[in-house]
Amino acid sequence: MQREQLSIPKILLYILIALLIYVLQTSLFGTWSIRGYHLDLLPALVAAAALLDGPVEGVIIGITVGLFYDLGFIGIDGLYPLFFLIFGFIAGEMSxxxxxxxxxxxxxxxxxxxxxxxxxxxxxxxxxxxGASFGLVLRQIIGGTLLACLFCFIVYWPMQKISRKFANR
Known part of the structure; x- marks a missing residue:
């Protein structure tokens, strides 16, 4: 079985995009609300990296996105990097x-x-x-998910261009 080469410049560009999305999300997107829902594009980064390039890139971007979540959001520390690591690996294998x-x-x-x-x-x-109400939380989850799915092209297009550029090498 042949091992794939990991492209460090490609990973660094992905991390730079993740940092840019994180900064935009915590500053500009964080103040915007569309019908009561906030735009969250960080999970789309993990899915795009895993689907475009495989499990290794999915895991690396998953850990990066998880650390950004731990830096900026309330929750259990360490849960987000673990979740995104597992998701990045599974999505990469599924791809x-x-x-x-x-x-x-x-x-x-x-x-x-x-x-x-x-x-x-x-x-x-x-x-x-x-003790949050499940119905209200489910409504926020579905609304936020639909909003992210509408705007995830913002993440996919640059990552696809980077992936294609480094695939030719």
Whole structure:
């Protein structure tokens, strides 16, 4: 079995995009609200990296995105990097077995990822700490997921261009 080469410049560009999205999300996007929902594009980064390039890139970007979540959001420390690491690996393996690196696959994986992440947040933090209503939280999860799926092209297009550029080498 032949081992794939890991492109450090490609990974650094992905991390730079993740940092840019994180800064935009915590500053500009954080103040915007569309019908009561906030735009969260960080999970789309993990899905795009995993589907376009495989499990190694999915894991690296997953850990990066998880650390950004731990820096900027309330929750259990260490839970986000672990979740995104596992998701990046599984999505990368699925891209090799069944899914293509297409935009539709990325949107579906992002939706699945955000729903699972929202439920994980609810059962690990919101329910025990705040006693939040499941119906209200589910409404926020679904609305936020739909909003992210509408705008995840912002993440997919630059990452696809980077992936294609480094695939030719």
């Amino acid at each position: 090799r077995l069944t899914l293509s690196g297409s935009y539709v696959s990325m949107v579906l994986m992002t939706a699945f990822e955000m729903i699972v992440l929202g439920l994980l947040r609810y059962f690990s933090y919101l329910l025990p700490q705040a």
